[in-house]
Amino acid sequence: MDNSQIIQIRSFSRAVTRRVGALDESYLRRGRPLGEARLLFEIGPEGAGLGALRSRLGLDSGYLSRMLRSLEAQGLVSVEKLDGDARSRRAMLTEKGRAEHAAYDALSDELANSILEPLSAAARDRLVGAMAEVERLLAAASIAVEEEAADTEEAQQCLTQYFNELAERFEEGFDPGKGNATTESDFIPPRGSFVIARLDGNPVGCGALRMIDAETAEIKRMWVAPSARGLGVASRMLRKLEAISASFGAKTVCLDTNRSLKEAQSLYKRQGYDEIARFNDNPYADHWFAKRL
Amino acid sequence: MDNSQIIQIRSFSRAVTRRVGALDESYLRRGRPLGEARLLFEIGPEGAGLGALRSRLGLDSGYLSRMLRSLEAQGLVSVEKLDGDARSRRAMLTEKGRAEHAAYDALSDELANSILEPLSAAARDRLVGAMAEVERLLAAASIAVEEEAADTEEAQQCLTQYFNELAERFEEGFDPGKGNATTESDFIPPRGSFVIARLDGNPVGCGALRMIDAETAEIKRMWVAPSARGLGVASRMLRKLEAISASFGAKTVCLDTNRSLKEAQSLYKRQGYDEIARFNDNPYADHWFAKRL
DNA sequence: TAGTTTACCTGACTCAAGTCAGATAATTCT
DNA sequence: AGAATTATCTGACTTGAGTCAGGTAAACTA
Known part of the structure; x- marks a missing residue:
């Protein structure tokens, strides 16, 4: 791994936590513990179920309960029985x-704004980009x-989107x-797989x-x-699919694709697949590829 | 201010604290309070004076002292009288x-690495860039x-660097x-100023x-x-200098520049300065600019 | 040289954050 | 119906982080 890249990432993380990290501390600035502020923010204008809050904020149930009582005492939150389950x-x-x-929202906006404010329009565009x-x-x-x-x-759902796109x-x-x-x-092991x-x-x-x-695996249903x-x-x-194929004993991986899927074709070539002769009768296939593992 | 830019900044800060923020929490992972870990890290292989540590980490002197005793007890740190001042x-x-x-260093590297690892070489370059x-x-x-x-x-020091560059x-x-x-x-108010x-x-x-x-201010010594x-x-x-000039009663700001300083000339034009006739006998000046405030 | 300042230390505190062991009531399972 | 499970709550605790009011010895100042 390129060491200068690691150095850049560490430097980035230091710089960001120092400069943008202040944005998080703005929560503190309204004289309320960070935990309560986060909770208030997470409840949001639409409200939220307690279970959802616990899992989203990763809170102990006792801890959440106590913070809610505190926010109730401050008149900021009401907790109601609602759903079917009482x-x-x-x-x-x-x-x-x-x-x-x-x-809090305005404070966050203000802080974001204070980052943009000193910059020229061109620099703002570059930063945001x-x-x-x-x-x-x-x-x-x-x-x-x-x-x-x-x-x-x-x-x-993935497959439906895939078929719609085709x-x-x-x-x-x-x-x-x-x-x-x-x-x-x-696609069920060991005759196939799905990722x-x-x-x-x-x-x-x-x-x-x-x-x-x-000794031959066929790749299907590739969709992003x-x-x-x-x-x-x-x-x-x-x-990942090649590795699974290999574990099933495949020596060769093959696949077909339609002429309209240009990105797919260049991906397969980049990944070491060679174009071969038609090996199936898929009416939608125009190109056939294979790679030895 | 462009609202979509503010939204992007807030979204960025959320994403980064969630994903890279884990990098900070890695300090916690060695079973030591964050404060002590930060202190250990800040002392570094070369050691550091207590005053420098206090100001760099923003610590109360009592708090620092207590943490140092704890690190000493763990056999990680020794505190010595050194300088002339006992x-x-x-x-x-x-x-x-x-x-x-x-x-700790290795842990940080590892975390940075875990961000890069899943990415392709091209994506890594883009991320780091x-x-x-x-x-x-x-x-x-x-x-x-x-x-x-x-x-x-x-x-x-600024001026020395400026003159060297000229x-x-x-x-x-x-x-x-x-x-x-x-x-x-x-450059002393109210006859002048320095920023x-x-x-x-x-x-x-x-x-x-x-x-x-x-009614006329002249800009000098512009250096970055x-x-x-x-x-x-x-x-x-x-x-800033224009605003100060205006507060001193100036109606016009003028300046001269050398033909070799191309960026300066385009800056002045961008900022609304028009080229005018020679107004002084500076032997190094080739262009003269003025702007009405 | 006496008083003041400085650099560090100690003890006593507060407050936030979070954990753990039950308690309670509604719901689901058998 | 009775037992087990679930969602929430309460109380008692621990730990970390940080503040504050002195205290001591060295160094500086008038």
């Missing part, structure tokens, strides 16, 4: 609580690719039923493989959500 | 303390331009004495003005340290 409760901001919430880039790439770095079952609701992009349209001998039951890429728990991509014979493209998610999924 | 003391890491310091840009522009945003006396040691850049060389009727005593731009307390630029008659160029420091100093 055990679970919901915290809501009172009138005064909403005003307080708005004040670079922040967006950092945020996006930090998100990319926290994407995890894991083997999962293909029949869960989330897997199905229908939109293929010149000839796309009908999932047509000439498609593969089903999700092919999902997740960002903060939410699926942002999927990919599948099935063994077409003892539009919001996560350009971050290397596809190649990470591909590498 | 009251002041110096904290040094023991052998064990240095090992602990190195362990964007981090450098953010860091640089956050620094720029924290630069403060203030009116100060021109005869302090720091002001003199000597390097002017084709004809530069001799501060030659044809230079202006001295620092001209210094500081980043974290360190001077990174200066500029001066003197009134050449009741190479490390702080391209961040809009010069235009901020210029605006």
Whole structure:
């Protein structure tokens, strides 16, 4: 690993916690413990269930309860029984609580503004652009690719989005039923596998493989959500699927793709796949690739 | 102010404290209170005077003392009388303390590495580049331009660097004495003024003005340290000097510049200065500018 | 040389943050 | 119906972080 990159990251983290970290401390500035301020902020104008608050803020139930009593005593929050379940409760901001919430909001805006204010318009654009880039790439770095079952609701959501996109992009349209001998039951180990890429728990991509014979795996269903493209998610999924194929005994991985999926073709070439002759009768395939593991 | 920029900054700060903030919490991971860990880290392999530690970490003297006793008890730190002054003391890491310091260092590296690891080489470059840009522009945003006396040691250091640079850049060389009727005593209010731009307390630029008659101010000594160029420091100093000029009753601000200082000329034009006829006999001046306030 | 200042230390405190072991009431399971 | 589970609450605790009011010895100042 490039050492100068590590040094830059450490330096960045120091600089940001020093300069932008002040933004967090602004919560403190309204004469309230940080914990209560965060809680007030997290409850928000719409209110929130106590369970959700506990898990989002990572609080002990006793601790949460005590802080809520304190906020109630300050007249900022009311806790009401609501749902069908009379055990679970919901915290809501009172009138005064909403005003307080708005004040924190204004403070945060003000602090963000104080960062922009000294800069020229051009420098502001550059700063905001670079922040967006950092945020996006930090998100990319926290994407995890894991083997999962293909029949869960989330897997199905990925596949639906994948099929919708194919229908939109293929010149000839796309009908999932047509000439498609593969089903999700092919993606169950050890005859196949299914991976999902997740960002903060939410699926942002999927990919599948099935063994077409003892030494050959076929990659299918490679899809990345539009919001996560350009971050290397596809190649990470591909590498994961190749590793799984190898563990199933595959010596070769092959796949097909449509002429309209240009990015996919260049990805496969970049990852060491060579174009080969047609090896199946998929009516939507125009190019066929293979790679020896 | 552009609201989408403020939203981006707030979103950035949330993302960064969540993802990189973990880097700070790594200090906690060695089963030691954060305060002690920070202190250990700040003492560093070379050791540090207690006064320096107090000011750098912003600690109460009693608090520091207690933490040092605790680190001593753990065998990580020794505190010795050293300098001439037998009251002041110096904290040094023991052998064990240095090992602990190195362990924190390795932990930070590891965390930085864990951010890079999932990314492709191209994405790493982009992330690190964007981090450098953010860091640089956050620094720029924290630069403060203030009116100060021109005869302090720091002001003199700025001017020395300014003159050295002129000597390097002017084709004809530069001799501060030659044809230079202006001295620092001209930069004392209300006949003149001097501003210094500081980043974290360190001077990174200066500029001066003197009134050449009741309604005309002249800008002199505009200089920005190479490390702080391209961040809009010069235009901020210029605006500050114009505001001061106006408060002294000036209706017009004028200045001269050498043909080799291209950035300066474009800055003045950008800021609304028009080129005018020669108004002084400065042998190093090739262009003359003026702006009505 | 006596008084003041400085650099550090000690003890006694406060307050925030968080943990843990039950208690209580509603709900679900058998 | 009775037992187990769940969502929340209460009380008793620990630990960290930090403040404040002195105290001591060395160094400076008039």
